[in-house]
Amino acid sequence: MREWIGRSLVLLAAGLTLAASNAPPAAPGSEDEFKVFDADLGRAWIDVNGYPPEQQKSYALFAQKCSKCHTLARPINSSLQAGDWSAYVNRMSRKSGSGISPHDGETILSFLLFDSARRTRAAVAVDPELAPFLEVGRELAGVKRFPASEQDIRSDEGPLHVTVVGDPRMDLSRFFASDGQKLVKWTRREPNRGELVLTGEPAAAGKAPPPPVATADAAVRAAAAEAIENAADPRERVERILDWLDEKMKREYRPGAADPAAILADRRGDATEFVRLFVAMARASGVPARARVGFVARRTGFFFHAWAEVWLDRWVPVDPYLGQLPADRTHVAVVTAGDDGLASWDVRAVPGLDRLQLRVVAEKKPEPGGG
Numbered sequence: 001m002r003e004w005i006g007r008s009l010v011l012l013a014a015g016l017t018l019a020a021s022n023a024p025p026a027a028p029g030s031e032d033e034f035k036v037f038d039a040d041l042g043r044a045w046i047d048v049n050g051y052p053p054e055q056q057k058s059y060a061l062f063a064q065k066c067s068k069c070h071t072l073a074r075p076i077n078s079s080l081q082a083g084d085w086s087a088y089v090n091r092m093s094r095k096s097g098s099g100i101s102p103h104d105g106e107t108i109l110s111f112l113l114f115d116s117a118r119r120t121r122a123a124v125a126v127d128p129e130l131a132p133f134l135e136v137g138r139e140l141a142g143v144k145r146f147p148a149s150e151q152d153i154r155s156d157e158g159p160l161h162v163t164v165v166g167d168p169r170m171d172l173s174r175f176f177a178s179d180g181q182k183l184v185k186w187t188r189r190e191p192n193r194g195e196l197v198l199t200g201e202p203a204a205a206g207k208a209p210p211p212p213v214a215t216a217d218a219a220v221r222a223a224a225a226e227a228i229e230n231a232a233d234p235r236e237r238v239e240r241i242l243d244w245l246d247e248k249m250k251r252e253y254r255p256g257a258a259d260p261a262a263i264l265a266d267r268r269g270d271a272t273e274f275v276r277l278f279v280a281m282a283r284a285s286g287v288p289a290r291a292r293v294g295f296v297a298r299r300t301g302f303f304f305h306a307w308a309e310v311w312l313d314r315w316v317p318v319d320p321y322l323g324q325l326p327a328d329r330t331h332v333a334v335v336t337a338g339d340d341g342l343a344s345w346d347v348r349a350v351p352g353l354d355r356l357q358l359r360v361v362a363e364k365k366p367e368p369g370g371g
Contacts, residue, residue: 042077058111132270133303135253141304149360153297155328161361166192167352177333179203200329212283224284271321278320291342297330
């Protein structure tokens with residue numbers, strides 16, 4: 001279950017010169033300066049099942065070799081014509097560390113020419129899987145996306161370091177929550193600057209919350225009972241609720257739905273609807289749960305997002321929309337006024353959120369054979 005997140009969200013990529021979107025300002029020539037491309041938001045995979053076997057093998061090489069610098073979505077959704085691909089492959093093969101041999105270059109070029117003749121490209125078409133993230137960001141934060149990297153941001157390789165520059169009125173130590181993340185390189189002299197270290201580590205064990213007050217809605221209670229069946233272990237109950245949501249709910253942007261019973265009847269929604277229904281079903285199952293808001297990484301940027309926490313001897317982040325227990329390290333929680341992050345979040349109380357700059361610090365990997 002919960003296979004929705006797998007296919008297209010973790011491919012890395014090669015770069016093209018395309019029309020750039022507006023990015024938060026960076027000092028000219030600084031290490032933080034990078035370009036942002038609309039094509040990065042397109043589909044990051046090609047269905048090659050109908051391609052000849054030799055072109056299917058060539059696609060695998062293309063995806064492997066053209067995954068060193070930028071998102072695979074960029075060349076896949078580019079508007080380059082057949083006559084442009086030779087110059088592109090030559091340019092990419094000359095980049096340091098590309099690993100593209102002359103034979104590899106010929107194979108990749110052959111695939112790109114075949115694919116260009118076979119498939120209609122849409123340079124700025126947004127991947128349907130990303131569209132709800134963009135709209136939730138606009139709804140909750142007034143910003144669809146916070147560009148942060150030229151490569152896809154990985155969720156599975158050790159601590160993730162993200163430099164942060166906020167509006168001069170913003171105090172980062174009061175904006176970012178502490179569980180699973182650390183704020184370093186922060187000073188009282190420049191409280192709007194710092195670096196987040198995202199580890200994905202669970203929160204320290206604390207005092208258990210009181211037993212949850214179950215929803216009074218009979219339909220939500222019935223859905224929770226159907227989901228957990230005879231499971232007695234709290235973690236297994238959470239897993240089964242996630243599976244139930246994955247099976248019964250359709251993922252699409254739905255503005256403004258807040259009542260769990262109405263969400264249950266509608267059977268569709270974005271991250272906010274998934275969280276509200278999940279929290280209600282978890283509480284109806286006897287598992288303390290609460291909503292959180294903040295940022296999550298997708299492709300090359302961060303999106304304002306909603307997820308939840310459940311009490312399993314400590315507060316554990318869980319993302320109902322992405323089907324993650326625990327939620328991955330790219331979830332960055334922010335401080336809200338109340339325990340229900342969705343209900344108490346007010347973007348008007350955060351000065352200059354639209355000017356917040358997030359930059360993933362590139363991890364330096366040792367050279368092959370190095371010490």
